[in-house]
Amino acid sequence: MNKRMSVTALTIAVLSGLILGFLGEVALSALGRPMLVPPLAWPLTLILLAGILVAFAIPIRRSLVGKSQRPINPFTAVRVVAAAKASALVGSLFTGFGTGILGHILTRTVGPPLEAWLLTIATIIGGVVLLVAGLVVEYMCVLPPTDDGTEGADKQPA
Numbered sequence: 001m002n003k004r005m006s007v008t009a010l011t012i013a014v015l016s017g018l019i020l021g022f023l024g025e026v027a028l029s030a031l032g033r034p035m036l037v038p039p040l041a042w043p044l045t046l047i048l049l050a051g052i053l054v055a056f057a058i059p060i061r062r063s064l065v066g067k068s069q070r071p072i073n074p075f076t077a078v079r080v081v082a083a084a085k086a087s088a089l090v091g092s093l094f095t096g097f098g099t100g101i102l103g104h105i106l107t108r109t110v111g112p113p114l115e116a117w118l119l120t121i122a123t124i125i126g127g128v129v130l131l132v133a134g135l136v137v138e139y140m141c142v143l144p145p146t147d148d149g150t151e152g153a154d155k156q157p158a
Contacts, residue, residue: 005088005138010131013089014096017127021100035105037116038098043126046094050133053087056080057137064143081141088134094127 025035060077062068101120105112 005085005135010088010092013092014099017093017096017098018100018103019096021097022103023100025101025104029104035112035116036101037112038101038119038123040119040122042094043119043122046091046123046126046130049087050091050130053080053083053133053137057084057140061140064141077141081138084134084137084141086134087130088138091127091129091131091134095124095131096127098124098127 028035057080059068059070060072060080063070063072098120102124105117105120111117
């Protein structure tokens with residue numbers, strides 16, 4: 001876990017979610033079923049998870065930059081970084097999934113009700129919030145530069 005989150009992995013996750021969302025909606029339409037409308041719980045949960053993740057990272061960051069004298073449990077720091085990486089991936093999957101649903105909505109000749117639009121856009125926003133929170137928390141847990149000017153352990157997360 002000494003590498004930062006790769007853009008390639010995040011891009012693959014977004015594209016995978018996009019394909020799953022779009023093709024899932026096409027399959028439902030082909031079967032004559034109603035379209036999948038993301039429930040309100042999805043974006044709310046994604047945003048709540050982002051807030052919890054940032055809340056866990058703040059004490060670690062404060063200790064790393066010297067604003068707090070409390071020692072950091074290294075296992076806790078590793079768990080927070082792992083959760084940040086997982087959150088970035090999940091956020092990118094939900095972003096892609098919501099975008100795929102939105103893409104299918106845009107191709108329909110008869111538009112769905114306003115509620116479907118709003119919930120789909122809210123899911124995309126929730127995914128982006130979780131993705132950004134994951135990347136920010138990963139950055140917050142990076143060791144600061146040492147006194148001799150070199151990067152802290154090659155910019156490895158704490």
